[in-house]
Amino acid sequence: MDFEDSKEEAAFRAEARAWLEANVPAKDEWAHLGEVEAAKLWQKRKYDAGWACIRWPKEYGGRGGDAIQQVIWGQEESKFTTPPSVFAIGQGMAAPTLMAYATEEQKARFLPKLASGEEIWCQLFSEPAGGSDLAALRTKSEKDGDDWVINGQKIWTSGAHYSDFGILVTRSDPTVAKHKGLTYFFLDMKSPGVEIKPIKQISGGANFNEVYFTDVRIPDGQRLGAVGQGWQVALTTLMNERASIGAGGMPVNVKNTMALAQRVQLNGRPAIEDGNVRAKLAQWHVQEAGLKYTSYRTMTAMSRGQTPGPENSIGKLVGAPKAQDMAAFCMDLMEESGAIWDPALSEEAGIFQLCYMSSPGLRIAGGTDEIMANIIAERVLGLPQDMRADKGIPFNEVPTGSS
Amino acid sequence: MNFEFSEDAELLREQARGFLQQNCPPSAVRAVLDGEQSYDAALTAKIAEMGWNAAVIPEEHGGLGLSYYELCVIAEELGRAAAPVPFSSSVYVATEALLAAGSDAQKAEWLPKLAAGEAIGTFAFAEAAGQRSDLGTRLANGKLSGVKLPVPDVDAADFAVVLTGGDGGSLALVDLKGSGVQAEPVRMVDFTRGHSRVTFDGADAEALGASGQGNATVDRLLDRAAVLFAWEQVGGADAALEQAREYAMGRYAFGRPIASYQAIKHKLANMYVKNTLARSNCYYGAWALDTNAPDLPLAAATARVAGIEAYHFASKENIQTHGGMGFTWEFDCQFHYRRSRLLAANIGSLNLWQDKLVSALEQSSAA
Ligand SMILES: Cc1cc2nc3c(=O)[nH]c(=O)nc-3n(C[C@H](O)[C@H](O)[C@H](O)COP(=O)(O)OP(=O)(O)OC[C@H]3O[C@@H](n4cnc5c(N)ncnc54)[C@H](O)[C@@H]3O)c2cc1C
Ligand SMILES: Cc1cc2nc3c(=O)[nH]c(=O)nc-3n(C[C@H](O)[C@H](O)[C@H](O)COP(=O)(O)OP(=O)(O)OC[C@H]3O[C@@H](n4cnc5c(N)ncnc54)[C@H](O)[C@@H]3O)c2cc1C
Numbered sequence: 001m002d003f004e005d006s007k008e009e010a011a012f013r014a015e016a017r018a019w020l021e022a023n024v025p026a027k028d029e030w031a032h033l034g035e036v037e038a039a040k041l042w043q044k045r046k047y048d049a050g051w052a053c054i055r056w057p058k059e060y061g062g063r064g065g066d067a068i069q070q071v072i073w074g075q076e077e078s079k080f081t082t083p084p085s086v087f088a089i090g091q092g093m094a095a096p097t098l099m100a101y102a103t104e105e106q107k108a109r110f111l112p113k114l115a116s117g118e119e120i121w122c123q124l125f126s127e128p129a130g131g132s133d134l135a136a137l138r139t140k141s142e143k144d145g146d147d148w149v150i151n152g153q154k155i156w157t158s159g160a161h162y163s164d165f166g167i168l169v170t171r172s173d174p175t176v177a178k179h180k181g182l183t184y185f186f187l188d189m190k191s192p193g194v195e196i197k198p199i200k201q202i203s204g205g206a207n208f209n210e211v212y213f214t215d216v217r218i219p220d221g222q223r224l225g226a227v228g229q230g231w232q233v234a235l236t237t238l239m240n241e242r243a244s245i246g247a248g249g250m251p252v253n254v255k256n257t258m259a260l261a262q263r264v265q266l267n268g269r270p271a272i273e274d275g276n277v278r279a280k281l282a283q284w285h286v287q288e289a290g291l292k293y294t295s296y297r298t299m300t301a302m303s304r305g306q307t308p309g310p311e312n313s314i315g316k317l318v319g320a321p322k323a324q325d326m327a328a329f330c331m332d333l334m335e336e337s338g339a340i341w342d343p344a345l346s347e348e349a350g351i352f353q354l355c356y357m358s359s360p361g362l363r364i365a366g367g368t369d370e371i372m373a374n375i376i377a378e379r380v381l382g383l384p385q386d387m388r389a390d391k392g393i394p395f396n397e398v399p400t401g402s403s
Numbered sequence: 404m405n406f407e408f409s410e411d412a413e414l415l416r417e418q419a420r421g422f423l424q425q426n427c428p429p430s431a432v433r434a435v436l437d438g439e440q441s442y443d444a445a446l447t448a449k450i451a452e453m454g455w456n457a458a459v460i461p462e463e464h465g466g467l468g469l470s471y472y473e474l475c476v477i478a479e480e481l482g483r484a485a486a487p488v489p490f491s492s493s494v495y496v497a498t499e500a501l502l503a504a505g506s507d508a509q510k511a512e513w514l515p516k517l518a519a520g521e522a523i524g525t526f527a528f529a530e531a532a533g534q535r536s537d538l539g540t541r542l543a544n545g546k547l548s549g550v551k552l553p554v555p556d557v558d559a560a561d562f563a564v565v566l567t568g569g570d571g572g573s574l575a576l577v578d579l580k581g582s583g584v585q586a587e588p589v590r591m592v593d594f595t596r597g598h599s600r601v602t603f604d605g606a607d608a609e610a611l612g613a614s615g616q617g618n619a620t621v622d623r624l625l626d627r628a629a630v631l632f633a634w635e636q637v638g639g640a641d642a643a644l645e646q647a648r649e650y651a652m653g654r655y656a657f658g659r660p661i662a663s664y665q666a667i668k669h670k671l672a673n674m675y676v677k678n679t680l681a682r683s684n685c686y687y688g689a690w691a692l693d694t695n696a697p698d699l700p701l702a703a704a705t706a707r708v709a710g711i712e713a714y715h716f717a718s719k720e721n722i723q724t725h726g727g728m729g730f731t732w733e734f735d736c737q738f739h740y741r742r743s744r745l746l747a748a749n750i751g752s753l754n755l756w757q758d759k760l761v762s763a764l765e766q767s768s769a770a
Binding site for chain 2: 129131132133136156199200263265266271277334335337338339340342356360363364368370386388389390398400
């Protein structure tokens with residue numbers, strides 16, 4: 001074990017940094033653009049120079065690099081202010097699923113455009129009656145000639161409004177046990193019969209959507225996995241979701257919390273000198289460092305070709321509530337001013353307040369805290385599942401409450 | 404021992420709850436959240452008609468002369484409803500400041516108007532991020548200068564009690580409608596409670612209480628206000644628990660109500676425990692407030708710390724219990740998540756009150 005860059009790694013890092021220094025767009029080059037245009041501008045520039053999707057094979061638009069290079073690239077890129085990515089779902093979740101289940105032709109058609117950012121993908125999994133209980137989804141798929149006809153509703157679909165394609169899990173057979181009757185597709189979001197309605201979230205924006213399907217036709221060729229095998233395919237997607245979310249940095253962290261504690265007073269001294277503040281910072285550093293080094297261990301395992309297992313649930317389970325706690329703590333440090341959420345007046349343009357208002361979503365998106373803890377208990381530790389009212393019976397006989 | 408509210412107070416609670424269900428349903432909170440107004444003016448007027456502003460103002464000044472138990476009950480119900488009204492700033496702080504430090508003339512001028520709902524007051528203590536020190540605002544020769552931020556309820560208020568700097572600090576009473584006062588709205592985490600940045604540029608003002616006594620007076624005022632804020636927090640925390648309970652009973656996952664999962668049961672049980680500890684501490688706070696007990700600083704800090712923690716926990720875990728729905732603008736979970744943060748900041752944070760609590764403990768163990 002060592003953390004020094006090897007000679008090759010150091011050379012890679014230097015090359016990456018040199019390229020970034022010369023090519024990261026200045027803020028005024030993209031500040032006036034919309035979120036999607038700005039993200040596309042940056043992604044395309046990386047792609048054209050061979051810096052997109054470091055670990056993907058070159059023929060799919062990647063760099064053909066390894067996991068360590070991916071980490072080094074991430075470290076170097078994060079030192080710059082770049083347009084926020086809108087490609088996490090497409091590159092982090094749809095792409096690995098396509099790599100595992102799509103035809104060669106499809107991979108050649110779709111992966112390079114995912115890498116270049118020309119096409120954006122969304123994840124059409126959750127439904128009003130199926131969030132944590134994803135396998136309770138009801139959107140119906142029926143075979144009709146060479147097509148499937150889709151009817152139903154998805155909800156919470158992040159980025160559906162700007163996506164070109166989506167990955168979709170449907171119920172093709174309601175008469176068998178719930179995990180057995182699912183079938184997985186991808187589709188063009190511009191298909192006739194797809195209707196997208198934005199949902200406003202408590203943090204103010206409307207990044208997620210309701211998506212309605214009315215007699216939407218999908219060619220059978222866009223099915224991923226066998227008919228009835230949709231749950232297994234979905235798990236491939238979800239496992240990769242863990243890997244991509246767990247690695248993400250949080251807007252409020254030990255660094256900016258510490259800087260704040262150095263600026264404000266508590267009991268007549270800089271807050272950073274206060275014992276309670278120090279104890280909190282220590283706790284949060286233990287969590288941050290623990291997650292970082294856990295992700296290094298995961299990366300090392302991935303570099304040996306292993307897929308990230310359920311133990312990766314720890315990243316989100318620790319990271320999301322931590323972001324919420326830290327945001328509240330920082331607002332407390334500002335006393336009365338902590339409740340001001342005004343970019344012109346708030347410390348760091350209101351990042352603490354924004355994090356307070358968006359962190360509840362982090363604790364829910366991609367599997368709630370409770371589901372993450374269940375995954376660790378059941379899939380990692382092997383503890384028995386809860387008593388289940390939905391096992392071994394046909395889906396259409398499972399109790400559903402009022403809905 | 405009798406550790407209960409009087410029948411009169413319980414009757415008032417029933418009446419207050421019914422009144423707010425009728426006049427401050429979630430749609431009223433939402434109207435302020437989504438609208439241009441910084442508070443619900445119609446509700447504010449109706450509350451004044453109910454006499455709530457007058458509750459503890461002595462009869463000689465046009466008030467009802469009720470006990471603080473009644474005001475605690477009102478605070479709890481306002482908190483439960485997340486009412487978007489300029490009440491706490493006026494009733495728990497500005498009115499109390501006049502009662503505690505006002506001259507006879509000042510009391511005669513403002514208290515009858517406050518009692519009748521013809522005037523609303525607010526307070527302006529803070530100036531910048533972090534704890535108060537070296538305040539820049541000054542009163543000299545009847546003129547007030549300086550910048551206060553954030554000041555609650557300026558849109559509704561007629562006057563403000565302002566803490567100025569200098570040795571020991573001093574309080575000033577300033578007419579907000581007069582010249583030399585400029586207010587700009589400031590967006591808060593809770594959009595349903597208007598706050599502003601107020602610039603005083605030689606505004607006409609008078610001293611409230613003796614010069615150099617401001618900090619000491621504010622400390623006593625905040626002890627009193629803390630009990631009332633804590634009651635609002637307990638009301639809000641219970642409302643959040645009830646929302647969570649109701650949703651958990653009706654929402655199914657894996658063929659069962661989510662309420663049947665232990666993770667959810669324990670979450671709700673933990674809310675109940677925190678709320679109950681806070682409520683009981685608030686009972687003691689109410690007694691200490693009403694009797695002006697020597698123990699008030701400890702009782703107030705205990706209620707405040709418990710109130711902040713209970714409301715924070717209940718409001719965030721209520722969202723969590725609702726899953727994705729809890730994160731939507733359309734659902735009402737956000738009301739309490741926003742309000743809990745505002746109330747936690749309004750009269751000084753958890754850190755400050757934890758410190759006050761332990762100082763009070765030290766004092767009582769030294770006595
Ligand atoms: C910001 C955001 C973005 C999202 N983006 C997407 C997206 O792009 N695509 C997509 O498909 N989905 C997306 N989602 C949906 C997300 O995956 C679901 O919201 C999540 O899985 C929870 O489902 P639910 O909302 O139905 O909550 P529910 O499943 O109804 O959960 C309600 C509560 O019950 C608890 N609970 C449920 N089952 C159990 C159990 N067995 N044991 C203990 N507790 C339990 C939950 O933890 C939660 O506290 C997004 C959600 C958010 C908030
Ligand atoms: C948003 C979201 C994200 C999720 N992310 C992950 C994740 O990253 N990793 C993860 O393991 N699960 C993940 N899950 C699934 C989770 O582990 C539970 O399977 C699910 O929440 C409840 O499962 P169930 O009762 O529907 O299926 P179960 O009844 O638990 O299982 C149904 C079938 O799937 C099989 N199965 C379930 N999980 C696995 C697995 N990990 N490997 C092999 N077979 C499996 C079971 O053996 C069984 O045959 C996620 C779920 C959601 C809603």
